[in-house]
Amino acid sequence: MNISGKVVTSTIAVVAVVNLVYFFSLTNSVSITGLFFTILIIFFSWDFGRKYDTTIKLYDSIKVVNEKLQKEKLELTIKYEDYEQFFTSFDEAIFFSYNYNNHQAMFSKGIEKLIGYTQTEFNNNKDILKQIVHNEDFLEFNKALRELKHGKPVRKELKIIHPKIGEKWVLFKAQPFRNMDGMLEKINGQFEDITRQKELELELQRMAFFDELTDIPNRKMLDRQIQKALVRSKRHQHNFSIMFIDLDDFKKVNDTLGHDAGDQLLIDVVSRINQCIREEDLISRIGGDEFIVMFEETGKDEIEQIAERIIKYVAEPYKINDYSANISLSIGISMYPNDGEDKEKLIKAADKAMYYAKNNGKNNYQIYTEDLNDVEINDKGIFNKWMEVL
Structure with a gap:
């Protein structure tokens, strides 16, 4: 129980007065000195009481504030423990938070499975992220970080390098938050493993633009590449050639050995053609036994050498399921800009x-000349078939 300064002052004053009265009753007189000291005692006791009350009030105030701070500290500790527990509980979910005030980052437990480093390593070294982003996406990742610093949310698909597994794809989502003064305070975000999704997307793209049997570009892919090659050829004024290859009597192989053998023969033919052309040349399958090879910056003499090499190598015997098979091919060649300046004219x-x-x-090749302009094709022709597909 606290005693107030007023009680202390009153008690001292009463005692002083009682002593003064008692002295008066004995001597029937009042000493000036005694009276002075009594008044002095009353004054000092009053001053002491006033300061005492002020001190007690200040102590009580500090005590209340301290109790409040202790309570808030306890609440913050509980929240932090809950927050930390949340971040360390989930193996699959990958959350993170970055505090701009203390430059500390916190990553959830799932980061270990996704990226291959421990949670502790990530929490202690935020630069690990920059180290694992694939070179192809490093500029894009830095761009995302700049956007976050400017208070913009980001959503980026990034390729990363897992230390054990290799390439993986992640979806990087982050939201910046500002304080009451408009200053950037923290960033909360999430990583999501989208490797399987990207693999499916790439597979669908491959199916859309690559031949299923031979795994080389189909006519849709070739159409895009021809358009791009024509643009480059016109801009830089260099030549561009198309080689149309058609197998001779391929139907006989199918009828004799079966369609499985015919499929294998097509795969082997493509392999041999690839060995006869250069790495930068593009071969595509545009029909059952029809192929087109496109060449950029290649002169007439070199094209003829390649054609002769293909004819000779492709005509060598094939061994398919213990059976021997032979095939030949016919080649037609057109060149930009002499034989046409657009896709339609060059293909025709x-x-x-x-x-x-x-x-x-x-079993030979022919380079297009104006003398062939009147040649009539009995079937639809490759260009009409081409356009039907596209």
């Missing part, structure tokens, strides 16, 4: 040249 010219080669002995 290569088609006519191939048709001429096939009807003049097969």
